[in-house]
Amino acid sequence: MAYTRGNLAVQPKRKEQANPLYREKTKVVTRRTGLPIQEKLLYLLTLTVFVLVASGLIWRYLHIYDLNKQGQQLDEAIAKTNKQIATYQMEKQKLEQMVADRAKAAGYVAPDEERSINVSVNSTSTDSNDN
Helix, strand or coil: CCCECCECCCCCCCCCCCCCCCCCCCCCCCCCCCCCHHHHHHHHHHHHHHHHHHHHHHHHHHHHHHHHHHHHHHHHHHHHHHHHHHHHHHHHHHHHHHHHHHHHHHCCCCCCCCCCCCCCCCHHHHHHHHC
């Protein structure tokens, strides 16, 4: 005997069989309801905020990358310019030495303290011409 709701004396009800040729079928149909317009707008707003924040971050990183690239290019230009300056200074020293050597070869003599000529400017002579 079956145990029904705590009482063994009660027999379970039997199904009634009205017509053995006809069998009732039930089918459960679940329809998905669409999202309300407010919820759709909330999702759209959230997505828009995420896209704006992401694009802002990407733009900032691109700006930082561009600044770093410009800094590296400036460092390369400075190094190149420093090399050119060093080369020009060496050429200047060579040319200064060549001038002194050519002057000696042409017969010029370097000034000494013994051979120096002092030139004095007389201020009284210029004043007398004005009168």
